[in-house]
Amino acid sequence: MxxxxxxxxxxxxxxxxxxxxxxxxxxxxxxxxxxxxxxxxxxxxxxxxxxxxxxxxxxxxxxxxxxxxxxxxxxxxxxxxxxxxxxxxxxxxxxxxxxxxxxxxxxxxxSQRGNSFKKAALIEYPRHGLWAIVFLATGTKGEVAHLLGDDRELVSVFLPTTPNPTSGFLLFVPRADILELDMGVEDAAKLVISAGLVAPEYQKKTRALADDARAKQADKVPAPAIEHERESADSPAE
Structure with missing residues (x-):
């Protein structure tokens, strides 16, 4: 069964x-x-x-x-x-x-020249200590930037809702309060739609493990050129 x-x-x-x-x-x-x-x-x-x-x-x-x-x-x-x-x-x-x-x-x-929704990030929302995934749209401009800027760079972000990411909230967040993610927008959207059940693979961790494996393999199998140079150095000169 x-x-x-x-x-x-x-x-x-x-x-x-x-x-x-x-x-x-x-x-x-x-x-x-x-x-x-x-x-x-x-x-x-x-x-x-x-x-x-x-x-x-x-x-x-x-x-x-x-x-x-x-x-x-x-x-x-x-x-x-x-x-x-x-x-x-x-x-x-x-x-x-x-x-x-x-x-x-x-x-x-x-527009192919637009930078809309090219990055996913984290912000503290709806209160301090709670984090939510947002999509970075563009730098805040116009009257909103003039009134809220206060010598701070603001970014317009879209906060999607779960499990329907087509609805959400438009937020103006200081760039210093934004943590950009390495995952793409599609992977972040999957995480939002699945309510956290489908988490994308952490690329940096995987890349670090692959680099460690290659380094260990290189230590086990020395290059032939290095062995030849060692033998030449050990042999007496004629």
Missing amino acids: TRLRNYFLTGLVITGPLGITAYLTWSLILWVDGWVKPWIPIHYNPDTYLPFAVPGFGLIVSFFTLTMIGFLTANIAGRTLISYGEQILGRMPVVRNLYRGLKQIFETAL
């Missing part, structure tokens, strides 16, 4: 992540198809000519459409059209604030 239980748990560990990943991927494909396929003309939709639905065709069409929009807006005519559209949106009282905020979020999150 113990072996059967171990075999069952092993199979669950193997198939569980695969099944959930496949389910989420398939759900995403069907969700995109449900949004895009109704806008595709009937003559260009393969579902019209085939006896079964083609999954993923809407995802391909959306990817191609977004790529073409990016290509067309990269030239002068496209940028001019976008600027006119933004001017029109800028005159709408409620829509302009929503559009500007969303645009700034997308540009910051998708």
